[in-house]
């Protein structure tokens with residue numbers, strides 16, 4: 001279910017006046033001007049608009065007309081940071097026709113709940129749909145736009161190669177995340193994960209080709225005396241430099257279950273198959289932990305050959321750490337007969 005959040009309280013902490021911020025939150029399309037123009041046709045979004053949803057769900061990005069000019073079009077665009085060149089148009093619509101564009105256009109429609117409604121409906125959300133969207137009213141004279149942020153709710157997890165630390169080029173990191181049912185995290189996803197407690201002392205690639213690691217508890221080996229924060233190496237050579245990966249995933253349509261046993265990796269594969277399932281990916285286990293509070297105090301094989309277990313209620317003898325999280329035994333020898341199996345169906 002999509003939720004609609006108005007973060008005025010947070011903005012108020014940063015700005016003394018909510019309204020000042022509000023009137024500056026849209027950009028006049030043509031004229032570059034320091035004095036924000038009052039919107040004539042579109043209703044201003046309430047101060048700071050972020051719509052939150054999850055993978056697989058449908059969402060509506062609000063855009064409501066205040067008054068209707070006699071002739072106009074509505075154009076929805078996804079704003080891609082660092083993406084110079086062609087704009088990423090999703091659809092253009094007038095009173096009669098609706099024309100979808102590109103990958104997002106396939107899943108887009110106008111809600112048209114009433115005659116002033118130009119809200120965009122997006123179905124079957126994907127991991128990469130998060131970002132900023134622009135609703136533009138074009139009447140040839142005074143075009144106007146508002147910007148809405150869509151946030152895909154999810155979880156960021158660090159991922160390391162089975163061959164050890166710092167083995168991925170950027171492209172390999174991207175592939176590794178895809179194999180674990182994820183995508184490389186964006187900086188804002190990593191930042192949010194850090195605010196939620198992600199502490200990881202190995203640097204990893206993120207979506208824009210930069211390299212970082214998030215530290216909540218500063219310690220000498222993880223950036224020295226710096227205060228808590230995201231340690232950044234900045235952009236790195238995507239073909240030659242090697243790091244770990246920070247992957248992002250969201251809810252899944254299937255579910256994860258545990259089969260207890262003392263399996264080798266191959267036996268674990270068969271145990272899942274026997275139940276009409278397959279070994280879960282790391283991303284699927286993280287999603288179950290994050291969205292279903294999945295808690296199981298037993299190491300189990302995953303598809304990549306790693307052994308992990310999800311803890312939602314930290315307790316003694318379950319990994320020994322005070323925080324909730326997915327614990328890892330790394331990549332034991334596949335012939336070790338010691339672990340259960342996490343299956344996904």
Ligand SMILES: *[C@@H]1O[C@H](CO)[C@@H](O)[C@H](O)[C@H]1NC(C)=O
Pocket residue numbers: 057058123124
């Ligand atoms: C999402 O939208 C699609 C197409 O518009 C529709 O078929 C589907 O039932 C919707 N799903 C939910 C969960 O509302």
